[in-house]
Amino acid sequence: MSIASSFARPLRVSIAALLIAIMGASPSLARECGNGPGGFGAWLAGFKRQAIAAGISPRAISQGLDGVTYDPRIIHFDRNQKSFKLSFEQFYARRVGSVLVGRARARMKTHRATLDRMEQQFGVPAEIVISIWGLETNFGADTSGKYSIFRSLATLAYDCRRSPFFTGQLLDALRIIDDAHMRPEELRGGWAGEIGQTQFLPTPYVKYAVDFDGDGKKDLIHSVPDILASTANFLKGHGWQAGQSWAPGSANYAVIKDWNRAEVYQRTISVMASKLAAQR
Known part of the structure; x- marks a missing residue:
């Protein structure tokens, strides 16, 4: 581990605690899911708070999730x-x-x-x-990189069928860019969030x-x-x-x-x- 990365984690935790306090948000896991696009925006806001509580940097959360919308095609494929x-x-x-x-x-x-x-x-x-x-x-x-991995995983994490599984995958996708192994724009792949030439999901990655x-x-x-x-x-x-x-x-x-x-x-x-x- 480099000197820079050894100091990064405590800083992230302090920033996370500050943001949670400012937003008045509970760091508990997001509990809501949905079966259509109606509640996706509120769910995503809750998920961002969850990611902060998990120690992921606000920078990575913004890079991965700002502007992400629900994708009904992913539910059809699933x-x-x-x-x-x-x-x-x-x-x-x-x-x-x-x-x-x-x-x-x-x-x-x-x-x-x-x-x-x-x-x-x-x-x-x-x-x-x-x-x-x-x-x-x-x-x-x-x-082909046809699908945004963040959009796909956010859609599947919000969807009630396998929400806990894909919530974990989405958190780990954020960790991949937080640790600088891939740039946010590189995270494009399969419709279910698979990465690369042997199709790793983020958690196995x-x-x-x-x-x-x-x-x-x-x-x-x-x-x-x-x-x-x-x-x-x-x-x-x-x-x-x-x-x-x-x-x-x-x-x-x-x-x-x-x-x-x-x-x-x-x-x-x-x-x-x-x-x-x-x-x-």
Whole structure:
């Protein structure tokens, strides 16, 4: 930790306490949620007070949330995730196929040195991480940054269906910019608030993202070493057993479920990784 950052936290707390006192706000968690745009503005004001109480700087809160509005498209997407209702055969054919497997093999050759270092440090096979990378964003080709992560997460945190879960994600998105790992304008990604080429949500980002290229930032958008190592670190943190099988029924297969709980997704990663391993 740098000298500058070691002094930043106490200052933030004092500013937070002052602002809470000025606004007469309770630092307790925001309790309201809604099922439409009507109460979003009041909810957001309460959430900003909650973020101050959590020790996030007023600067980061302003940068991330000023001007944010409710996005009804996000609620529609959240209620209509049809791809995970497909059979495994349908899902695999639609999302993988020979083209993606070919690209995966090429990436394994291109990034062999980084993957070897990753395997040695985290114990997670290259085939698993490469399969996740390909399945999530086609190796970065599908990360259009179409959606504002702050707008998406604020909408989902306000929505009653999974409000506590996404409230935590929104707080951690603010922490990412507060700690200067990403600029606010970079936080654009998937409709559910996913960041970067393997689609980390903010809370796993805060917990598992690593700086593997040594530039001082945890960059899951541009840095392939950071992307690969962070994904491996997530799996290791959820109990990946180095050198063991990832076939259905194994402990490692259960770890893949912690990445994505859809059975078709879990099985697809396992099958794709096995195909890559057979031809290493």
